[in-house]
Amino acid sequence: MKNQEIADIFYQTAELLSLNAENPFRIRAYEKAAETIESLPESIETILQENRLKKIPGIGEATAEKIKEYIETGKMKYFEDLKKEYPEGILEIMHVPGVGPKKARIIFDKLKIADIKELKTAALEGKLQNLPGFGAKTEQNILKGIALKQSIKGRTLLYNANLVAEAIILQLIKLKEIKNISPAGSLRRKKETVGDIDILCTVEKGKEHHVIEKFNSLSAPEKVQAKGTTKASIITEENQQVDLRVVEPVSFGAALQYFTGSKEHNIALREIAAKKGYILNEYGLFKTKNKKTPVAGKTETEIYEALGLQFIPPELREDRGEIESAQNKTIPKLIEEKDIRGDTHLHTRYSDGANTVEEVAQKAIALGYEWIIICDHSQSLKIANGVSITDLRRKLDEIYNYNAKYGDIKIIAGQEVDILADGSLDYPDEILKNLDFVNVSIHTGFKETEKQITDRVLRAFDNKYVHSLSHPTGRLIGKRAAYAIDMDKVLNKAKENGIFLEINSYPERLDLTDIYCKKAKDMDIKIVIGTDAHKVIHMDYMHLGINVARRGWLTKDDVLNTISYNELMKSLKKRR
Ligand code: DGT
Ligand code: CA
Ligand code: CA
Ligand code: ZN
Numbered sequence: 001m002k003n004q005e006i007a008d009i010f011y012q013t014a015e016l017l018s019l020n021a022e023n024p025f026r027i028r029a030y031e032k033a034a035e036t037i038e039s040l041p042e043s044i045e046t047i048l049q050e051n052r053l054k055k056i057p058g059i060g061e062a063t064a065e066k067i068k069e070y071i072e073t074g075k076m077k078y079f080e081d082l083k084k085e086y087p088e089g090i091l092e093i094m095h096v097p098g099v100g101p102k103k104a105r106i107i108f109d110k111l112k113i114a115d116i117k118e119l120k121t122a123a124l125e126g127k128l129q130n131l132p133g134f135g136a137k138t139e140q141n142i143l144k145g146i147a148l149k150q151s152i153k154g155r156t157l158l159y160n161a162n163l164v165a166e167a168i169i170l171q172l173i174k175l176k177e178i179k180n181i182s183p184a185g186s187l188r189r190k191k192e193t194v195g196d197i198d199i200l201c202t203v204e205k206g207k208e209h210h211v212i213e214k215f216n217s218l219s220a221p222e223k224v225q226a227k228g229t230t231k232a233s234i235i236t237e238e239n240q241q242v243d244l245r246v247v248e249p250v251s252f253g254a255a256l257q258y259f260t261g262s263k264e265h266n267i268a269l270r271e272i273a274a275k276k277g278y279i280l281n282e283y284g285l286f287k288t289k290n291k292k293t294p295v296a297g298k299t300e301t302e303i304y305e306a307l308g309l310q311f312i313p314p315e316l317r318e319d320r321g322e323i324e325s326a327q328n329k330t331i332p333k334l335i336e337e338k339d340i341r342g343d344t345h346l347h348t349r350y351s352d353g354a355n356t357v358e359e360v361a362q363k364a365i366a367l368g369y370e371w372i373i374i375c376d377h378s379q380s381l382k383i384a385n386g387v388s389i390t391d392l393r394r395k396l397d398e399i400y401n402y403n404a405k406y407g408d409i410k411i412i413a414g415q416e417v418d419i420l421a422d423g424s425l426d427y428p429d430e431i432l433k434n435l436d437f438v439n440v441s442i443h444t445g446f447k448e449t450e451k452q453i454t455d456r457v458l459r460a461f462d463n464k465y466v467h468s469l470s471h472p473t474g475r476l477i478g479k480r481a482a483y484a485i486d487m488d489k490v491l492n493k494a495k496e497n498g499i500f501l502e503i504n505s506y507p508e509r510l511d512l513t514d515i516y517c518k519k520a521k522d523m524d525i526k527i528v529i530g531t532d533a534h535k536v537i538h539m540d541y542m543h544l545g546i547n548v549a550r551r552g553w554l555t556k557d558d559v560l561n562t563i564s565y566n567e568l569m570k571s572l573k574k575r576r
Helices: 003-019 024-038 044-049 061-073 075-085 090-094 100-110 118-122 137-151 158-172 184-190 208-216 249-260 263-275 300-306 322-327 358-366 389-405 450-461 487-497 516-522 536-552 567-572
Strands: 179-185 197-203 231-233 243-245 276-283 284-287 344-345 371-377 410-418 439-441 501-502 527-530
Touching: 003 024, 003 061, 003 075, 003 090, 003 100, 024 061, 044 061, 061 075, 090 100, 090 118, 100 118, 118 137, 118 371, 158 179, 158 184, 158 197, 158 208, 158 243, 158 501, 158 536, 179 184, 184 197, 184 249, 197 208, 197 249, 208 231, 208 243, 243 249, 243 358, 249 263, 249 284, 249 300, 263 276, 263 322, 284 300, 344 358, 344 410, 344 501, 344 527, 344 536, 358 371, 358 389, 358 536, 371 389, 371 439, 389 410, 410 567, 450 487, 487 501, 487 516, 501 516, 501 536, 516 527, 516 536, 527 536
Parallel strands: 197 243, 344 371, 371 410, 410 439, 501 527
Antiparallel strands: 179 197, 231 243, 276 284
16 A cells, blocks of 8 residues: 555655745645545555546645655655756755744755754754844744754654554564464553564564564664574664564563563562562563472463562553552553544534544544543634634534534544633633633643743633633643743642643644553542544544553543543533
């Protein structure tokens, strides 16, 4: 299937056109085509063969021609020509927070800078501040942007790492020599970003080389790193390092435990083993006096049990109290995907979403949900097509009519309401009170002081129509740092006023973060998980929010998405 390849080319085409300051409608046309192709449920080759390309909304004459050309020749001349106008690093420069297409173009035209390294040097030498439209502050911002980008350099969003790992595992399980295979490391612990991907598999003794060879063949050419008899590292086309370990079936549990980590958890566990007269390593758990026959090693559970511990789910293995809890048999039963009955944060075409209310409802039914909360942006957020009061009335009518007509799912009328500069809300109370769910969030004034931002949020919490705070830190991993906010004050006020805090499931948001989820739980503050879907395919991000919840020790009872429609509506009426 060439869908993603073509979508990526169109996204890049749009970006290159923005460097050329092309007509925004033209740029948008390529983005739209890319979005459409990315979410097609069938292969674009089939669509072309059956002559249905132009019937797809979002694909026009020009894009259809280019898709055809690419499928037939493997190239798109228009894109290739555009690319030739700039050095390869130009898009990377443009993506530095604080740069963007206009500035990237000036930087290239005036200074012939071709990559981030040169950009950093130029900024440090003070060469950027004299460019037209730049200043000392712009230069500082660009330096900050580069630092932010480099702070996750070498780390990949969990969502992307998962895609790479799944593809590799799918290739490897075809080998009959492999008995068991599992992700390990931070990927298995579901950390929000992953350094390298770790995969562990078991193979009968003597057959390891087949597996290692196959694994190495999945590397980008020339990028096989380390090669041994039982381990190898490759770098994939996506520039992602992947480590594979091959062990014998008898030590699968021990190896899985060891290579899942974290390092801190393992160190603490080994201390416990030592105190009990054992040695724990990747081959098994051994008595200090008999290092030949393991006491445990085939499964992780038997290792934890032999150490007098409950099984500890990988997401908790960070040495943050899980070992004491396992000793006391108080490891919580963590929330699971099957517990989820609805999604609390969905956008539609009323604001900047790609789908209609009805399409969102259909997807929710396919996911087996009982209810959903539609939260579009509020009126002042023009950039996201915020909903005017007139349109909001129309939206409420549509939702009311849907619910009256169909019983297949309950749609709850909500909005994602901006917290304005002074902490007031972006709709008057007379409007808010007609909404079943009011989700507040900050989209402006990111550079304010901690006191300013915190005060805005606290003031918003005093409005009795407010239910929940969305993406509480505003960060975009690797792109934008969190705004300054005193999360402890926010938690206290949330507790006092009965406000819920959101885990936003969007791959680069994933906040509230795990540590604060645990704090919230300990304070008995309820959490909601919202995918913040802007297209129906984003509704599949729910599992990413669940990962964060699990890393934050949350159970079904800590999360509002697990309750029935009736219970939820009761709970939403409590504050009013
Ligand atoms: P990452 O890749 O930076 O996201 O983090 P991890 O946790 O995946 O770390 P990685 O890939 O270096 O190692 C995978 C696991 O192997 C790690 O979580 C625990 C185990 N491990 C690696 N090195 C050591 C070590 O020196 N001591 C111990 N106890 N365990 C280690
Ligand atoms: Ca790793
Ligand atoms: Ca590794
Ligand atoms: Zn949103």
